[in-house]
């Protein structure tokens with residue numbers, strides 16, 4: 001993301017957009033606990049951090065996927081020092097307006113669990129700090145309405161994924177077409193201004209306008225397979241005791257920030273699955 005430009009634009013536009021009083025009222029409105037993010041939940045009520053499961057628990061069975069995820073920027077989206085620094089500046093300058101807006105994409109469970117009190121030093125639970133994580137992407141996630149500003153609706157559901165026939169001893173499973181499409185990534189990888197809807201960063205829109213959709217090449221084909229520039233088959237098992245499959249999507253979803261991910265992973269003390277000998281992300285070997 002062209003971060004500096006984005007924040008400058010954001011601050012300038014916010015200053016002209018809303019009066020301080022109407023803003024304070026909106027931020028304190030109990031009927032809209034997620035404002036100004038586009039996250040939502042049943043009855044528009046905040047969930048609890050305990051509604052979500054720690055990625056380490058998933059890692060007990062999805063060992064390899066867990067190790068891959070842990071080494072990528074999604075797992076580190078809360079800790080990323082570049083993000084943290086800009087987020088603090090934006091929060092201060094906008095009296096907290098940007099708090100839930102930024103955090104909804106970088107650490108969505110914190111917003112869903114009602115932990116973010118705009119303009120205050122919010123207490124964020126340990127599970128929320130784990131960034132963009134398994135239980136956010138796979139549980140309860142359903143798209144709602146337009147895809148601007150990371151709009152999601154969370155409703156009680158199953159662990160959703162690409163398989164039509166999967167069975168798990170730990171959770172119910174369900175096929176989700178959305179997960180197999182670029183639009184899934186586009187929910188966050190298309191950043192719009194929260195007030196006036198101007199595009200700030202449009203990875204998804206750029207993909208949509210480029211040559212790849214007509215060739216049937218989606219984000220996952222490049223970013224969730226061993227070949228970063230094209231689809232590459234990756235046969236294997238999605239979990240311990242799971243059937244052999246023709247293709248498993250990998251979760252070390254990398255881009256230009258592999259060096260940052262590597263640094264954060266090596267300084268991390270996060271829990272690893274007890275039996276883990278999962279494959280290392282390629283840039284760590």
Ligand code: HEC
Pocket residue numbers: 001003007010080082083084086087090098101102103104105106149150187188189190191192201203257260
């Ligand atoms: C709609 C979702 C969304 C919102 C809202 C959002 N971001 Fe991001 N942000 C992303 C995505 C996706 C990336 C990574 C994409 C990329 O690098 O192109 C990112 C990357 C960043 C980075 C770059 C991190 C690095 O290490 O290079 C910074 C800094 C950042 N965001 C700050 C913010 C701040 C501050 C806010 C609030 C003012 C914010 N973001 C709001 C989705 C969002």
Ligand code: HEC
Pocket residue numbers: 055058059062065066067069070074132133134135137138161162163179180181184220224238247248249250251
């Ligand atoms: C950023 C969102 C995101 C996160 C975070 C994420 N996944 Fe996934 N996962 C996906 C998508 C998307 C697919 C399917 C890709 C497709 O079909 O094109 C997938 C596929 C899967 C599958 C099916 C097997 C496979 O890999 O093909 C399993 C199991 C899975 N994920 C488990 C996990 C676990 C466990 C975690 C946490 C350690 C996790 N995921 C984190 C988005 C995510």
Ligand code: HEC
Pocket residue numbers: 053054055057058059060061062134135138139159160161162163164165166167168169170171173174175176237238239240241242243245
């Ligand atoms: C006790 C072992 C176990 C645990 C713990 C576990 N899973 Fe699974 N999961 C499985 C097995 C086995 C499958 C079936 C894989 C297959 O069919 O290839 C599966 C399938 C999945 C799928 C694919 C669903 C589909 O229909 O495409 C997803 C997504 C998933 N798990 C996510 C998670 C997440 C997220 C967690 C943690 C909150 C988790 N799992 C915890 C064993 C487990």
Ligand code: HEC
Pocket residue numbers: 001182185186189203204205207208212217218219220221222223228229230254255256257
């Ligand atoms: C044809 C393969 C391909 C497709 C399709 C693709 N990407 Fe990428 N993407 C790449 C490569 C290669 C890089 C590294 C580019 C570089 O190093 O400059 C990258 C970089 C990125 C980055 C980090 C750089 C940045 O812009 O900040 C993000 C985020 C990203 N892609 C997200 C996505 C999303 C979301 C989609 C789908 C809407 C997508 N990509 C579709 C291959 C692809």
Ligand code: HEC
Pocket residue numbers: 073074076077078080083104105106108132137150184185186187188189219220223224253254255256257258
């Ligand atoms: C819940 C929001 C969310 C979803 C859904 C999501 N991402 Fe991200 N993604 C982020 C954020 C936030 C970051 C930036 C973390 C940071 O750098 O601080 C990021 C980082 C990345 C990066 C690394 C960029 C870099 O500079 O190295 C890539 C690549 C990427 N995402 C691809 C994907 C793909 C592909 C999908 C769909 C399978 C996806 N993302 C789904 C929020 C999301």
